[in-house]
Amino acid sequence: MKKQLQLLLFAFLLTLCLAAAGWTSGGHGQTAPKKVGILLVAFGSSKASAQVSFENIQKNVKSAYPNIPTRWAYTSTIIRKKLAKQGKFLDSPEVALARMMDEGFTHVAVQSLHTIGGSEYHDLRRTVGAFKSMGGFQRIILGYPLLATQKDMQQAVHAILETIPKERKKNEAVVLMGHGSHHPSNAFYASLMFQLQLKDPNIFVGTVEGYPGVDLIKELLIRNNIKKAYLMPFMSVAGDHAKNDMAGDEDDSWKSIFTRAGIQCIPILKGTAEYDLFVDMWVDHLQGPLSHFE
Ligand code: CO
Numbered sequence: 001m002k003k004q005l006q007l008l009l010f011a012f013l014l015t016l017c018l019a020a021a022g023w024t025s026g027g028h029g030q031t032a033p034k035k036v037g038i039l040l041v042a043f044g045s046s047k048a049s050a051q052v053s054f055e056n057i058q059k060n061v062k063s064a065y066p067n068i069p070t071r072w073a074y075t076s077t078i079i080r081k082k083l084a085k086q087g088k089f090l091d092s093p094e095v096a097l098a099r100m101m102d103e104g105f106t107h108v109a110v111q112s113l114h115t116i117g118g119s120e121y122h123d124l125r126r127t128v129g130a131f132k133s134m135g136g137f138q139r140i141i142l143g144y145p146l147l148a149t150q151k152d153m154q155q156a157v158h159a160i161l162e163t164i165p166k167e168r169k170k171n172e173a174v175v176l177m178g179h180g181s182h183h184p185s186n187a188f189y190a191s192l193m194f195q196l197q198l199k200d201p202n203i204f205v206g207t208v209e210g211y212p213g214v215d216l217i218k219e220l221l222i223r224n225n226i227k228k229a230y231l232m233p234f235m236s237v238a239g240d241h242a243k244n245d246m247a248g249d250e251d252d253s254w255k256s257i258f259t260r261a262g263i264q265c266i267p268i269l270k271g272t273a274e275y276d277l278f279v280d281m282w283v284d285h286l287q288g289p290l291s292h293f294e
Helices: 001-019 048-064 077-085 093-102 119-134 150-163 184-197 214-223 240-246 254-260 276-291
Strands: 037-042 070-074 107-112 139-143 173-178 203-209 228-235 264-267
Touching: 001 107, 001 119, 037 093, 037 119, 037 240, 037 276, 048 070, 070 077, 070 093, 093 119, 107 119, 107 276, 119 139, 119 150, 139 173, 139 276, 150 276, 173 214, 173 254, 184 203, 203 214, 214 254, 228 240, 228 254, 254 264
Parallel strands: 037 070, 037 107, 107 139, 173 203, 173 228, 228 264
Antiparallel strands: none
8 A cells, every 4th residue: 555655656756757847748858839730530522512511611610719720631532532633632631640740730639520430430530549659749639520429419409400491391201311331330320310200200310321221211201101301411511422322313312212102302402511500519529629738
């Protein structure tokens, strides 16, 4: 017991000494000036229509944190390659962070612009972890995606109820199309549908690549005797999935599948990041990391 106390005291004194010597703040005994930055990380999109979403996020982050420099990164290699061919060069999170290190940032808040904490988010978490253990930044912290906590779920329900078309009647459905994932976090979509339906039984959440799929959503629409449905992407941008898988004219689009089941479809091609109510949630999540830098 006495030995433990001595060890504790030793650790405490050592911490004090290191802090006094500015040990933690870089080479040659000099304290690197504190420079806080934000890195916004999206999956990315090559569609020009998606740009409105990204610009809206940028505008909201700037107005919340006018004095903090902001950088962007896209996680999708395919999209970065497509954009590079058009002369637009976007960084991967790894390159963006290396650049920020080079620019002398000491504290970086990395904000995920993903919807759920799926594989993309966890890849990003691994990258942030690698930069953390490498040193170089004094602090680097990753912010939550859109849906992480129960508070997020409640805010998302509120945001959805506020953004569905005003002309929609209660006996008409709203079908949100999420991306979906093989990652366990895919469960957020069904959870969101459950919480939405406590407020409004004709709002549905399906996914392109996960559960619930389009066939199950079709069954549910038929069971509720739905004759008309508003289709909305539950993705930050109205990109390829929204345009083709949701609203396209191909036989296997959601619009075509529901139309064949006798349901009139009205697609709305607007990503969640075009609505401030959703963007506010991502911007709020930046508070977590940034509050640790004070
Ligand atoms: Co996809």
